[in-house]
Amino acid sequence: MNEPAAVSATAAAAPAGVAAPLLEIDGLNVRLIVRGALRPVLREVSLTIRPGEALGLVGESGSGKSMTARAIDRLLPRGAEVEGSIRYDGHDVAALSGTGLRRYRNQVAMIFQDPRAHVNPVRRIGDFMTEALRTNLGVPAAEANRRALEMLGQVGIGGGARRLRQHPHELSGGMLQRVTIAAALLTEPRLLLADEPTTALDVTTQAEVMAILDDLRREFGLAMLFITHDLELAAAICDRTAVMYAGQIVEVRSSALLHDDPLHPYTAALAAARPDISRTTARLLAITGRPLSAFEAPSAECAFAPRCGHARDACRAALPELVELDGGLSRCVRVREIRGRLGTPDD
Amino acid sequence: MLLVSLLVASFVIFAATYLAPGNPIAALSGGRSLPPSSVHVLEQRYHLNAPFFAQYWYWLSNALHGNLGISITLRENVSTLIASRVWTTGGLVLYAALLILVFGISMGLAAGLRPGLVDTSTVVLTAISAAIPAFVAAIVLILVFAVKLGWFPAIGNGTGLLDNIRHLTLPALALAVSSLAIVARVTRAAVREEGEREHVQTAVSRGIPARQLIRRHVLRNAAIPITTIAGITIASLIAVAAVVETAFSLNGLGAYLVQSAQSKDLAVVQGISLLLVTAFVVVNLLVDVLYAVLDPRVSLGSRAT
């Protein structure tokens, strides 16, 4: 059987004729100090995002998805070791400093998971929203406030100037998250990094906030890296979806095909594990074992092998490479063989 | 709430007359035997034949008008005796408070914002100083600066403003040492903690420059616990001043309080206690107000513990 040569993610995701990628991550390896020693949290992560494109990043806790976003925004903890390259608009992100770095951070806006923790509780909403405008872009206060008000309207928060004077604790979780979205959009970024923006909200609010995020993204033509543990959600609003496990990308696929034709057993297992209201089953399908972090996973074999129903000796022989297949990427050595029946375990 | 405390405290102070063994006359006279005429004067003055709460009322309203009774040992108005000493104690406490705020907070900031040698040495230094009680600090300071180096006088108040300040320097230092260390530690911890909060990450992710970050997000938020601890330690100075005044033979309220306690001059003890407790409550009140100003999540009167 001919194994196609491993192809760099960049080439696979940018066929000729399409705009140059906005964000290119190539071979990103990150090690952090965990419990006293340097351990890997991201291994050979490669991604591309084109302008205006939404890429979903799906994984369970410990898969490294948040770390990827942090690496992009250079928010890694002290003592982190970074290898590989991250390029934004052709520029090497790691080389930026001073004003260049600040400008970069205005172009790449991050939305965090828990709005309560991520907004300074002692400062007013108006202050929070306009801080970047006033400091980095030199926008005078009155003009900044005007823009903030307008953006608040866009995210569906009324109340006028009074809102700007309120404090975070006076707003509900959902409203506060909308405020952070509005604040992120104010600096006219080209790329949004949304790290599980709705996970900390209750279910009804989730849908609202999600809708607003999606609408505005399309309206402003922004690229987005949407991080979530919910495969269906990612597939619903993102053009392509990447799946992470144990600090590695294991599959990248166009969202439309992801559910019906996954290219990695893990993806199939994730999709199958979600309870389906329309059917009754005797037992909920769960993936046996627990998700591993990058530093717990073995480095010379497929990290998912212990939990995979299709694992064979070949899977444990060496670390699988990311290979291109039908416009997507897969890190499963047996993918051609078992494609189509990834959801059902062998024997 | 604090005002209620004050009221209750004043009641306890008043009730001291009755808590003491023996009858109120014995308490007020400190166990001395008095001629009948003096006993009669006391009975009149303290309305000892009136019901208990009426007496409390008389005593309290007198106190509010500045009439705190008469010292049994010196036969003078307690108020006059207090007034002549209030500036010494007030000056001492203010001087010490200044030292604590200026040096304590700046040390804490330096240590909190710069990891490394400054930080480690501050941690060790403050751990030791925090445990040095004021009277031990007093004798060490007297030994080093007064006896060996002769820079500052060891005892007494001095005359004239500048000389007063010179005389108050060592006492203020002794008073401030352990509180300074505590404020420095809390400042350092608060700055550290705030620096690691998620909302700071948000600001970093938006490219806010470091200096502004520290000022607007770290320090501004850290000001809350710093103010609380500064307030608590400064309030405690009011009581510990007595120890320092005794050690340095300063003519202040604290030293006088101690002497009166020893000579059982109850009226003086009650008067000074009332004044000190009031000062204590006022300082706490100010801290509460400041806290509510700094933290918009808190409404006045509820200081989070």
Next chain:
Amino acid sequence: MSTGVPVAVLETERPWMLTSVQSTGLAGIASAAVIAAAALVAVFGPLLAPYNPDLPNLSLAWIGPGGGHLLGFDVQGRDVLSRLLVGARTSMLGPFVVVIVSVVTGVGFAVVAAWRRGAVDAVISSGLDILFAFPGILLAVLATAIFGAGLPAAAIALSIAYMPYIARVLRGAALRERSQPYVAALEVQGASATSICLRHLVPNILPLIVAQATILFGYAMVDLAAISFLGLGVQPPKPDWGVMISENQTGIVQGYPLPALAAGLCIVAVVIAFNVLGERLFERAQAGRG
């Protein structure tokens, strides 16, 4: 939700130096050793003292160390070392009593307030708030003015002054414990309130109690020594470290600082030990909870 990892706020890339707080389990051990030594001396002091600590001999006053007298003589010609060793007893006993009384009553109030919640809690909390208005030393001075100078009056006054502090800290912990599912489970099983509190709630907050008590011991020691220094606590000529400082203070200006300094050092050493140990225990108690 915390991400659990700190962020480099300042873009300096200096290697993170372990602070002395982290790198020394050593400090904790050293403190425990000092405390153990002090406790032993407190118990066996009179047996260990080489000379009579109480017999004055003015002709020997202020003589320095030498000839079997390691720390020399004090203002009244008594052996300093012996006085320190014997004085350890009162210097440690007083704080011990204060801590026991204030912790027991404080825990009592805290648990009752946390258990009953509602109106009972409000009343107790208000009561505690009111007590906060009295600084410890002040209350002790007042007490000695009423009841006469001496250790008992001072110790009781301090206990009363400290109790609200302990109660407030532990009330928070007790409230958290109270809302744990296992408590509800026990209630459903029919266990009585007293048994739940005594057999489950208190033992679970015990690490915090011990940590606070240890820290409190340091404060009590300082306050009681101060009161003795003022002449309102332990009375001279009894050997107590606070009293010794007061007695020998004149020596400082006269050029004989050793007796007073020695007593001061003893106090500081023991207080530091309790502070450090208390902080370690506090960190452990917090870590165990979270």
